[in-house]
Amino acid sequence: MRAKVWLVGAGPGDPELLTLKAVRALREAQVVMIDDLVNPAVLEHCPAAQVIAVGKRGGCRSTPQAFIQRLMLRHARQGRCVVRLKGGDPCIFGRGGEEALWLQEQGIEVELVNGITAGLAGATQCGIPLTLRGVSRGVTLVTAHTQDDSPLNWVGLAQGGTTLVVYMGVARLEEIRQGLLAAGMAATTPVAMIENASLPSQRECRSQLQRMGTDAAAFALRSPAVLVIGEVAGGVASAVLDPVVAQASA
């Protein structure tokens, strides 16, 4: 065990979606810094470590980013093995790239460990394949909440032909709806709004682009939630299966 900072994806919530590498990092850790969106159940893999909660939910900066970074640096410089646990994957809306660069510039060894991102896990748990031959050629993950509040390029997103997964969008449903409608996306495009992806408390609200705001209000949708927008969110009908798949029982 040498001084090092692991930036580890703890996955979407289900503790079984942790990777073996994340478990190894936790076992080696002397200090574990845990984000708000991480399921504390994963701490069973590091019973002897010092655990520090560094939650920082969107908008509410209870633990400032600069403080978290200095804390990681201080512990690493004292020769400790530090694990920073982030919800999902550290490099998908997780600031892992920035933190890794900054730590490396301070001379600290850094290792990143991928995790299952919430949009993927939530969709899978709802039976939604993010890609589907003949229906969706790919998937786009975007965040509705940004540093400078610059608008997303809705036209590009609507026309790319991929399933759209929006993170941190609960407070911006109307903006998303208007942006995609104005960009030419069909009003009846299926939408799945998934709260607490992969946890026992997961809830899903199926809707359509044109009425997703009112449906979400009636459903009392709350953060954290992901939105899956595209034909795949309408259910996979047998009709879309290609002949080879459909004929397998023939």
Place this chain on the structure above:
Amino acid sequence: MRAKVWLVGAGPGDPELLTLKAVRALREAQVVMIDDLVNPAVLEHCPAAQVIAVGKRGGCRSTPQAFIQRLMLRHARQGRCVVRLKGGDPCIFGRGGEEALWLQEQGIEVELVNGITAGLAGATQCGIPLTLRGVSRGVTLVTAHTQDDSPLNWVGLAQGGTTLVVYMGVARLEEIRQGLLAAGMAATTPVAMIENASLPSQRECRSQLQRMGTDAAAFALRSPAVLVIGEVAGGVASAVLDPVVAQASA
């Protein structure tokens, strides 16, 4: 242990990127059907299972899809616990959605287990964050190889403002290059071409959109490989860090 088919993502290659849930599925399995792109090292978790190789690389249909499906069905109907191991994630270019639907229509219980997809793991191992505040607002995963060979919507993909990750693109580099250039993507857009993502044999070739074909040829790039196209592939410079991050040491 009851009759059931698990459709399991084995991750990108590094056996440590398997999830705990995938390990549990393997431990319960009586029959394991393994795809070409799965690292056989993960079979250490199912020493007693019957292992069937059902490789089917793009184009070369050594094991037809319909045969694989019938095989899963037959074993499940005989009361066995079957694990179908797929590279990466079963629902990202993995046909997991189709196979799950078909099996459910035959009355078989199905459970999907997410895995780390190769594009994410390859980028992370190269130090490329797929999203980066101020640089990339999201990420789009697409496959260059499709069922009907219909062209991708390059304009939407080029203008969406997200990092582009292209799977199965080695044989179509010229088509990708021309499509993105014609759609207005800058000729000097950084590109990382990553072979054997997350394995000890991983190799990366850094290039630019305009010359990625010639660079790939000189590098002798071979499948399986992923392409990461966008500013993040050019390296994360300190200059892009936001003030809060950059000032953490102040």
